[in-house]
Amino acid sequence: MQTFFVDMAVRDYECDLQGVVNNAVYQNYTEHARHEFLKHRGLDFAALTASGLHVMVIRAELDYLRSLRSGDVFRVSVQTERVSRLRMAFVQQITLLPQGTPILNARFVVAAVNAQGRPCFPEQLEHLL
Amino acid sequence: MQTFFVDMAVRDYECDLQGVVNNAVYQNYTEHARHEFLKHRGLDFAALTASGLHVMVIRAELDYLRSLRSGDVFRVSVQTERVSRLRMAFVQQITLLPQGTPILNARFVVAAVNAQGRPCFPEQLEHLL
Amino acid sequence: MQTFFVDMAVRDYECDLQGVVNNAVYQNYTEHARHEFLKHRGLDFAALTASGLHVMVIRAELDYLRSLRSGDVFRVSVQTERVSRLRMAFVQQITLLPQGTPILNARFVVAAVNAQGRPCFPEQLEHLL
Amino acid sequence: MQTFFVDMAVRDYECDLQGVVNNAVYQNYTEHARHEFLKHRGLDFAALTASGLHVMVIRAELDYLRSLRSGDVFRVSVQTERVSRLRMAFVQQITLLPQGTPILNARFVVAAVNAQGRPCFPEQLEHLL
Numbered sequence: 001m002q003t004f005f006v007d008m009a010v011r012d013y014e015c016d017l018q019g020v021v022n023n024a025v026y027q028n029y030t031e032h033a034r035h036e037f038l039k040h041r042g043l044d045f046a047a048l049t050a051s052g053l054h055v056m057v058i059r060a061e062l063d064y065l066r067s068l069r070s071g072d073v074f075r076v077s078v079q080t081e082r083v084s085r086l087r088m089a090f091v092q093q094i095t096l097l098p099q100g101t102p103i104l105n106a107r108f109v110v111a112a113v114n115a116q117g118r119p120c121f122p123e124q125l126e127h128l129l
Numbered sequence: 130m131q132t133f134f135v136d137m138a139v140r141d142y143e144c145d146l147q148g149v150v151n152n153a154v155y156q157n158y159t160e161h162a163r164h165e166f167l168k169h170r171g172l173d174f175a176a177l178t179a180s181g182l183h184v185m186v187i188r189a190e191l192d193y194l195r196s197l198r199s200g201d202v203f204r205v206s207v208q209t210e211r212v213s214r215l216r217m218a219f220v221q222q223i224t225l226l227p228q229g230t231p232i233l234n235a236r237f238v239v240a241a242v243n244a245q246g247r248p249c250f251p252e253q254l255e256h257l258l
Numbered sequence: 259m260q261t262f263f264v265d266m267a268v269r270d271y272e273c274d275l276q277g278v279v280n281n282a283v284y285q286n287y288t289e290h291a292r293h294e295f296l297k298h299r300g301l302d303f304a305a306l307t308a309s310g311l312h313v314m315v316i317r318a319e320l321d322y323l324r325s326l327r328s329g330d331v332f333r334v335s336v337q338t339e340r341v342s343r344l345r346m347a348f349v350q351q352i353t354l355l356p357q358g359t360p361i362l363n364a365r366f367v368v369a370a371v372n373a374q375g376r377p378c379f380p381e382q383l384e385h386l387l
Numbered sequence: 388m389q390t391f392f393v394d395m396a397v398r399d400y401e402c403d404l405q406g407v408v409n410n411a412v413y414q415n416y417t418e419h420a421r422h423e424f425l426k427h428r429g430l431d432f433a434a435l436t437a438s439g440l441h442v443m444v445i446r447a448e449l450d451y452l453r454s455l456r457s458g459d460v461f462r463v464s465v466q467t468e469r470v471s472r473l474r475m476a477f478v479q480q481i482t483l484l485p486q487g488t489p490i491l492n493a494r495f496v497v498a499a500v501n502a503q504g505r506p507c508f509p510e511q512l513e514h515l516l
Contacts, residue, residue, distance in 0.1 A: 011290040013151050017144050017199065023444055024142060024414035031411065032269040039329075057410055060449045067443075070146065071297075140419040152315055153289065156282035161398040168458075185325075186281055191318045200426075271409050275402050275457065282400060328404065 004040060005077040006033045007097065010068050020067035026104050027060065030092045033076035034108070037090075043124055052115025053122050058087075059109040065102050073097045080128050086121045087111050088129060133169060134206040135162040136226065139197050149196035155233050156189065159221045162205035163237070166219075172253055181244025182251050187216075188238040194231050202226045209257050215250045216240050217258060262298060263335040264291045265355065268326050278325035284362050285318065288350045291334035292366070295348075301382055310373025311380050316345075317367040323360050331355045338386050344379045345369050346387060391427060392464040393420045394484065397455050407454035413491050414447065417479045420463035421495070424477075430511055439502025440509050445474075446496040452489050460484045467515050473508045474498050475516060 008029060016022040038045065048055065068074060079091045087109055094104040114120045137158060145151040167174065177184065197203060208220045216238055223233040243249045266287060274280040296303065306313065326332060337349045345367055352362040372378045395416060403409040425432065435442065455461060466478045474496055481491040501507045 011286065012293050013145055013153060013286050013289055015146050016142055017146075017148055019146055022142050022418075023447065024411045024418065027411035027414060028269065028271050031271055031409075035270050056451070056454075058451050060410065060447070060451070062447045064443070064445050064447070140415065141422050142415050142418055151289075152318065153282045153285035156285060157398065157400050160280075160282065160400055164399050185322070187322050189281065189318070189320045189322070193314065193316050193318070196314075271403055271411060273404050274400055275404075275406055277404055280400050 003077050003079055004033075004037045005075050006036050007073065007075050008032070010070055010072045010074070012070050015070055020069055021072075023062075023064065026062060026064070026094065026106070029074075029076050029094060030090075030104075030106050030108065033078050033092060034090050037078040038128075041128055043128065048122070048124055053112055053120070053124075054114075055110060055112045055122075055125065057108050058111045059107075061107045063105040065104060066096070068094075068096070068103055074103060075100075082129055083109055086119050088121075088125055132206050132208055133162075133166045134204050135165050136202065136204050137161070139199055139201045139203070141199050144199055149198055150201075152191075152193065155191060155193070155223065155235070158203075158205050158223060159219075159233075159235050159237065162207050162221065163219050166207040167257075170257060172257065177251070177253055182241055182249070182253075183243075184239060184241045184251075184254065186237050187240045188236075190236045192234040194233060195225070197223075197225070197232055203232060204229075211258055212238055215248050217250075217254055261335050261337055262291075262295045263333050264294050265331065265333050266290070268328055268330045268332070270328050273328055278327055279330075281320075281322065284320060284322070284352065284364070287332075287334050287352060288348075288362075288364050288366065291336050291350065292348050295336040296386075299386060301386065306380070306382055311370055311378070311382075312372075313368060313370045313380075313383065315366050316369045317365075319365045321363040323362060324354070326352075326354070326361055332361060333358075340387055341367055344377050346379075346383055390464050390466055391420075391424045392462050393423050394460065394462050395419070397457055397459045397461070399457050402457055407456055408459075410449075410451065413449060413451070413481065413493070416461075416463050416481060417477075417491075417493050417495070420465050420479065421477050424465040425515075428515060430515065435509070435511055440499055440507070440511075441501075442497060442499045442509075442512065444495050445498045446494075448494045450492040452491060453483070455481075455483070455490055461490060462487075469516055470496055473506050475508075475512055 014021050014025045075095050077093045081089050083089050090108045092106045096103055112120050143150050143154045204224050206222045210218050212218045219237045221235045225232055241249050272279050272283045333353050335351045339347050341347045348366045350364045354361055370378050401408050401412045462482050464480045468476050470476045477495045479493045483490055499507050
């Protein structure tokens with residue numbers, strides 16, 4: 001599978017007192033890239049939810065390697081992996097452009113419940129693997 | 130009418146590169162205080178929306194007098210005024226505690242449309258005046 | 259003077275409970291466009307600040323015409339105008355792409371103080387007009 | 388050591404399209420509680436930085452157990468633990484008030500470098516354990 005990615009630029013309001021992008025903002029970046037990936041793969045979240053399936057991030061792991069700063073342009077990648085029978089993960093990396101210096105490694109574990117509130121692994125998630 | 134207010138504290142992630150609270154964040158503060166005011170006055174937004182009425186801010190005016198900084202504690206006040214037959218405004222002020230130094234004066238003009246998309250001024254808004 | 263603009267896309271985390279971009283986020287969009295404009299025009303804010311000049315937004319006016327939603331792509335324009343001897347303004351518009359439907363009209367009045375805390379209008383701001 | 392905690396309330400702009408607090412916002416909550424903890428313990432970050440020591444989060448782990456929603460009031464706790472010779476961690480939990488229902492378990496690993504850019508573990512961090 002080809003790695004999906006989105007290129008973005010730091011916006012100054014995302015930087016904090018220390019002059020670097022605030023730790024929480026990296027979760028915004030990675031979420032935006034995941035949603036773009038889902039759109040790209042044709043996953044209709046509204047339809048999924050309307051059918052009673054609820055998909056959610058149950059665990060986030062972020063390794064901060066270097067900081068992004070005002071003016072930086074960066075790439076956010078998205079890959080998927082099966083974690084267990086009922087779970088998958090998005091494996092993501094942020095790299096500084098143009099050189100590709102690693103900034104962040106992250107992993108988001110996702111689970112789903114059906115209309116009855118029971119854990120499930122919908123076909124639509126299978127298609128993302 | 131007694132002035133309604135909410136006391137809040139600056140969170141460091143709300144500060145930007147210049148070491149002061151970012152201009153946009155004051156809209157977060159004032160919105161939070163308005164929503165607390167509506168809750169305090171018993172306005173049920175969900176019920177309002179379910180009945181087909183849509184209330185929205187159509188204009189915001191913010192006068193930035195002084196900056197809030199890390200560690201500051203402040204008060205956000207909420208008052209209402211009738212603007213025209215179909216419009217009202219929330220008049221809000223942010224002051225630094227404990228002295229009450231003025232930080233921000235703001236005014237948010239609100240309008241409503243009914244289920245047919247026609248401008249209206251629902252009774253529930255009348256009660257806020 | 260040619261109008262400067264930046265094209266951006268709505269990120270889902272910028273949308274609120276009502277399914278539209280939160281009012282405060284438009285200030286993030288317009289600030290980002292202003293900073294890109296300043297960079298494009300060669301204004302070195304760090305150097306300006308280091309020379310003791312402090313430039314700040316003292317008033318914001320935002321007219322919300324329509325809402326942006328998840329998936330929307332939009333253009334943020336930046337123009338400048340002289341307001342008085344010591345003040346200028348950024349006049350900005352957000353339009354929905356590709357049709358150009360007006361979303362927001364905004365105006366940000368800017369003032370400056372020198373190292374002695376006295377109001378001034380630095381040459382660097384003159385160059386933006 | 389007594390567990391330090393801060394009580395907070397959900398602000399509506401922190402909720403997203405799904406009607407729950409956005410995943411990234413929990414990092415804002417936990418960061419705010421950590422900074423309050425540091426202040427409470429008398430750690431002077433400005434002085435620390437001025438002395439050439441740079442402290443940073445190098446890894447974040449967040450387990451999302453339940454979602455916070457509009458109107459919720461919650462408690463954010465902070466505890467510390469030694470991870471290795473040069474690393475410590477903040478162990479944090481968010482619980483829904485008043486019942487104490489678990490919402491989030493998180494762990495933030497922190498490291499420091501001295502003025503020469505070499506890894507170190509400053510005495511000021513020792514005092515937090």
